[in-house]
Amino acid sequence: MAGIKEIRTKIKSVQNTRKITKAMEMVAASKMRKAQERMRAGRPYAIKVRDIAANLMQAHPEYRHPYLLERNEIKSVGVVLVTTDKGLCGGLNTNITRLTLARYKAFQEQGVNVQFTALGNKGLSFLTRLGTTLVSQETQLGDAPNLERLIGAIKVQLDDFVAGKVDAVYLATNRFVNTMKQEPSFIRLLPLPSGLADPFQSGDQEPGATEGAPKSEYGWDYIYEPDAKSVIDDLLLRYVEGLVYQAVAENMASEQSARMVAMKAASDNAKKIIGDLQLVYNKTRQAAITKELSEIVGGAAAV
Structure with a gap:
């Protein structure tokens, strides 16, 4: 479960970064x-x-x-x-x-x-x-x-x-x-x-x-x-x-x-990274659930 927690922290960090770059993109567009x-x-x-x-x-x-x-x-x-x-x-x-x-x-x-x-x-x-x-x-x-x-x-x-x-x-x-x-x-x-x-x-x-x-x-x-x-x-x-x-x-x-274009690129890259991390998170979480079910089934069979 430590791996799941670490991935969740990374996702939150990238999401916060994307909020900043998106705000900077909008400000640069106005200026x-x-x-x-x-x-x-x-x-x-x-x-x-x-x-x-x-x-x-x-x-x-x-x-x-x-x-x-x-x-x-x-x-x-x-x-x-x-x-x-x-x-x-x-x-x-x-x-x-x-x-x-x-x-x-x-x-x-x-x-x-x-x-x-x-x-x-x-x-x-x-x-x-x-x-x-x-x-x-x-x-x-x-x-x-x-x-x-x-x-x-x-x-x-x-x-x-x-x-x-x-x-x-x-x-x-x-x-x-x-x-x-x-x-x-x-x-x-x-x-x-x-x-x-x-x-x-x-x-x-x-x-x-x-x-x-x-x-x-x-x-x-x-x-x-x-x-x-x-x-x-x-x-x-x-x-x-x-x-x-x-x-x-x-x-x-x-x-x-240039700042608007750079911040847009940063926001798009952050969105892509969030998607990749979310996929890894789901796979890791599914693997952990599958492992727990296997242990439960194995324990019940042993009894």
């Missing part, structure tokens, strides 16, 4: 819808800012913003790694950290120094274990991206690029494709491509790619206040900050989708 709506709501702003900035640069080709200047030689780069604060979301963090590690080793082989900014606790832990140069960080981002908190972390990288301390800045994040698919992406943030391509249109773009760049069929003219240079400077800064905000929003949508 996923909100995260996807938030992610999609930010895209029109980014598209419009990109269109205006591209038109301004076409109207004033004589002025080149520091964010647009290509460096002749890449000696040092900055990487902004976007991950989640919590786990239990499948291989989401593993995929982006594996891609970042591969790029990090490639930079080292080329003799390029790399400095990191961590957005998310999982990325911070990974970079700390790796022993990298960490210049800024921001964790506990919550369920909704807060631009004011992100600006402080990424400003370090932006200022270093303008000052010439780094020759390029890259953004490592998960791009949301659909509920079942999230792609780890390593895109160049600075210097910006001449056409201001949308880096989230296609996953992993090479430096300077212009896919998704806005195409204008008409000439554009604006009334500037106070002047064109100030407007372009402020607009490109907002554009870069918007890219980071969009990256965090995409990663949060990917997180909730």
